[in-house]
Amino acid sequence: MTQLPLTVRRAIELMGLYFLGMIILVGKDIITPIVMAFFLAIMLLPIYRFFRKRKLPESLAIFLAVFSLIIIVGLLVWFFSSQISNLISDFPQIKANVQLHLNTLSKWIDAKTKLSTEKQAQLINEQNDKLLNYAAGILSGAASSVTGILIFLGLLPIYIFLLLYYKDILIRFIYYWFPKNQHSKVGEVITESEAIIKSYLIGLLIQISYITILLGGILLLIGIKHAILIGAIFAILNLIPYIGALFGNIIGVLLTISSSQEIWPIFAVLGTIAVVQFLDNNILMPRIVGSKVKINALITIIGVFVAGALAGVSGMFLSLPVIAVLKIVFDRTTEFKQWGLLLGDERNQASSMKWPLLKRAPKNAKTS
Template identity: 40%
Template sequence: MAIKEYPFYLKTTVVLFGLILLVYVLAQLEDILVPLAFAGFLSVLLNPLANRFQKMGLSHFLAIMLAILVAALGVAGVFYFLSSQIAGFGESLPMLKEKFGVITHDLKALIAQTFNVPVAKQERMISDALNNSQTLLGGALGGLLGVLSVVFLLPVYIFLLMYYKTLILNFLYEVFAEENSKKVGEVLKETKGAIQSYIVGLLIELIIVAALNSAALLLLGVKYALLIGVIGAILNLIPYLGGIIAIALPVLMATVTKDGYTTQLGVLGAYIAIQFIDNNILVPRIVSSKVQINALISIIVVLLGNMLWGVSGMFLSIPFIAVIKIVFDRINSLKPWGKLLGDTIPTKHMGQIWSKPKKEAVGIK
């Protein structure tokens, strides 16, 4: 019986509506899927530690609980450090606010003199911009509440995913035909390795970048160098966009606390050098080499992740697209999409290869 071939425009329309429906479902189920996605990645990361505890004689339950406790203590240590630094920052906040007000007043006067825009009109424009940004602030608050819900749900999800790991793996094997079990095993193995090496690489990169940022700011005499350096390293985890935002913090602090522009120029030079080291040495060698996503796709998926799930979506976008690439590379019909996501650039495009004239066959007389 012949299989009916549908027109291209009809298949494209069906695929488009399917994608729209998928995005709608993902957006509506954000509060459930975001903590579940983070828990999935973190449970893969903590699984080797739980296995090691289990080999030491602990039960499956206790091994998982101890692995989660170790991770929680590490996160608590980071938050304790940041809170102690923020407490000192809060004491200087009135002085910084006063200095910032003086700088803002001088800047308004300079704009009025240079561009002939009255101060009153500038203040009215700022007021209008603040009023129009209420929706954005509401979205940011919603994003913050979403992050808090992730924090509270994460331990529960991580424990359950690790506890039922064997059940989930058996389901993934059984849901596909037996002849595909080898491919399923390869996809699961590569996915686990990519997630583990990617997250561990990010943590190592975070520590190194935080140390470099803090050292540079301390040498330049910027106040609260440790706090700003660590926050900048955390923002740097957002691919391509976080590093740009991180530069603004020390520049603003130097502007408020110091006279002249020497320190600001020093901060810009130091951060550009750190970004160069990060992008050309740390990321290629420390962050997972298995997550080979090209820069164009990385920027696009980070922006799409922000539109879909906010800050959480920006963090999840790269490992998520890396998992999709691993699956695409294992399915023949989807291999072109896997190549599109990757960072391997071919020397010639297929049109040049296909358009080469074939050599004429030499006939035998």
């Protein structure tokens, strides 16, 4: 059998990427919960194996593992509902604080420009009405999507249970796709993917916990209102690489402005977030997750935006573990090694490229 030319193979790969993106875009409501259930099922494997070692039946061990996840999710829902209810109860005070900040801004504009107070008041009232209408639109949209969220949350434990129950069939199905002389590589990919996914997801749970406690605790000691809610929101949004931290800062500032009549809490919140994020990025998270997930920053950012465009917010959360698994697969194949190189962060000291402009010399090379 003759091998296809290199250009034809590359064209087929690009066409495959295009059709894969279209499939995800069209079937995201079906694919996203299955992919999320797959990662959660892998994370629950240690709990399942713990119960199996205690000689429990397989179905009961799977049920207990899934039930433990349901309890954790229930506690998170209770926590956020209680925090949001406290925020809603402070709504009259929030409205007064926002009005005070707008009046301060109006005085500053009056001192710097010739805009009359009446025009400023009219402009502020118009913007205030637009803001309230926008908030009402968000709430109505969230209320209309409650059914979809409930269906998603209802299907998730069912998918997890069935994935764990039929895991042996799924693994055998993967092996049947490859000849026997490649089964050892397939086993390596499966084992390493499981290890990295468990390490990464458990590390993320630990990250959410210590960021919420550390950030919320410091803000609480400073005297910031809704400190724990700010810490929890930032911790969850921080799971989205790069852009999540930006939105976390914005929400933290908005919550602080609305709950205080002074300006200094804003700088306190921003400074505390910066310190906690520095500790997280440079000290805590590398020690927890380690250096197993070697994805370069460019691919991470592109992957987050592409996954968000294809599958929404859930796609952003899933982008990094999906890319990590793809890199493991690509690195162990001869046909797709170039894709594994593109996803990775292994920057060699010297390049083998033949063009002088693109070739990078070693650091210890002598310069004339």
